Amino acid sequence: MVVDLRKNHYELFGLPVSFRIDGAELDRAYREVQGQVHPDRFAHLSDLEKRVSMQWATRVNEAYRVLRTPLSRACYLLELQGVDPALESNTAMSPEFLMEQMEWREAVADARDSGEVAELEVLQRRIRGEAKALDSGLEDALDRRHALEDGRDLVRRMMFLTKLQHEIDNALEALES
């Protein structure tokens, strides 16, 4: 089974390798490429051709999924440059950041337990603001300074925020139903 792995996700879509990405351009390229390989184009052909099509369409969806969101895109960029973003590194997270995370988490838990939807929504907006700031930081670290260690630190912060966001989403969902 050879799905063409010589290409990285960026090359697949004909895009430059960088953290900052033109979302509209990515969407357009994704649709062009998926339009060529999608199983709907091969449904009337032989099983061999259907299988190839499914592998490629799967690969194209995966590439799009990874590039679409800043966190997975940043992780992927680090991996392309030989850095494992999840690996425990000697540069530990700053105590201030960890402390802040604990406070956020407690705030979410309190709001959930007392059923304060409005409070959860306020927290959600604040976290979105934080995520935006991290986004700019990543662009600076990865695209301008090529500072991979800084990039990794920011990615790990982003992971904390994403997890927090999920917790808020789940809490809101639980309160609604």
Next chain:
Amino acid sequence: MALLQIAEPGESTAPHQHRLAVGIDLGTTNSLVATVRNGIAVCLQDASGRSMLPSVVRYRADGQVDVGAVAQAAQAKDPRNTIVSVKRFMGRGLKDVAHVETMPYDFLVQDGMVRLRTVQGVKSPVEVSAEILKLLRQRAEESLGGALTGAVITVPAYFDDAQRQATKDAATLAGLNVLRLLNEPTAAAIAYGLDNGSEGIYAIYDLGGGTFDISILKLSRGVFEVLATSGDVALGGDDFDHRLFCWMLDKALIAPPSAEDARRLAMRAREAKESLTVNEEASVVADLASGERVSLVISRDEFVTMTQPLVQKTLGPVRKCLRDAGLGPEDVKGVVMVGGATRMPHVQRAVADFFGQEPLTNLDPDKVVALGAAIQANVLAGNRTADDDWLLLDVIPLSLGLETMGGLVEKVISRNSTIPIARAQDFTTFKDGQTAMAIHVVQGERELVSDCRSLARFELRGIPPMVAGAARIRVSFQVDADGLLSVAARELGSGIEASVVVKPSYGLTDEEVATMLREGYEHAGEDMQARALREQQVEARRALEATQQALTKDGGLLSAIEREAIDQAMAMLANLVETASPAEIKGGIETLGRATDEFAARRMDQSIRAALAGRKVDEIKV
């Protein structure tokens, strides 16, 4: 691997030949079949000019099977053998089905699945559905004057893997080649979007006889992209009937009714519901076999009050779906109403209030799904024309995961991921010397295995003994374009492999389908071995033809050595086709596949580059 029709992938090899393909809406209450004729999607009618086939099947004592209106007319007379709303049982256990206590059937459970004991023996919901599909297939073949190339069958978007698999099995049993399982709201979006040339965010609110779906789609320049979907597979028009039925029992002050009388009252309930859509008041009159007479009057207000909770219940999934899509009600440009139950004025009002706009009802909510499926079937069968250059991107409705320690679920693929999709997850052994690992595949959003649907269990055996935590077992999930899952597990050190196409817990086994096909009247006398041989031969010839075409077109992409390897594999397969067993031919096809893998990759690559380059040229022109 293969041999792609790279230049015009969707174009059929014989351009002038129109392939007969249909879309089938296999509904809880009614089923329809539609096709594209002279570029226009139309529903096919029976001899008396009706396009809707009541989804009712009656097994008669004389061995005949009635389907549709004839069966429906007999339901009060013979409720036990007359199966209505069978879709509610597809891929389900008895505990999943609401109101079983008021149903007149003789249920039993086999391998966790609902079965029905009838005068013609035990029937699975798959077999009952196959009877409906057979009749629609017959109608289509008579109407179109030939054998069908294939069919697109619609399923509720919120159907899980077991329900999808059961639907596909039913189609196979009915002798249909399934081109695709298509989600009902997505089918409606195709029919609506192509008809109206719509762009923007659309919500499809689909309240059918037994299921509720909500899908949010982004329509843009020939792309139908499902952003999120949600729903309730046990909520539909039937539940409105049931509320009314319970009210009738309550008001009529009669003795607990027999199965026959209950069915009679249920029919009156449905009629009253339909009448209340246009009238302020409906009367319910029924003469029961018990000699009692029921005579009641219900106002629309009373009906609205008793069923408002059901309408409210649909709004939970709507909210969830919007949240998953990252959108609010104000982002939605139009709300398309699908399913007969959306005719009820209070349903329309609730949807209008929620979205702050009047919903779109300009397409017949009963037919729009079948029409969309027909349009998709036409394209998939290879009748794609220049006007059909659109792309459909759908999602998986429910997360897929594996059981881990302590009965917890580890999610592998999350809901609303675009299909096809593949993900892998690595696990390890937790005991020294452990040589087997149980893999339990589940579907659902909850954290506990016991709260999710169990799809399959299988075992990876023969893991070389190692200390705990040393083995690396990779479990890979692949969801295809039908939304169906297959799972494979592999120990990475030793390469020991185990895989399963997910169907054991629910649905029929392949052997059961084969046995039923053998027993079916259509294939009576045909030897299964002969059938398997013919199928492999057809597939081998298609593979050879496709390879030849690819070589003619793009042979220049290969070196002489690469070309020779492909020629050899082709010659070998060509030889096998004439003389060998089905298994040997299959092996030959696989060998050819491997020999052409690299060639196929280069061709796919070439077409992608051409497409991307073409886009850039266009942009410069503009």
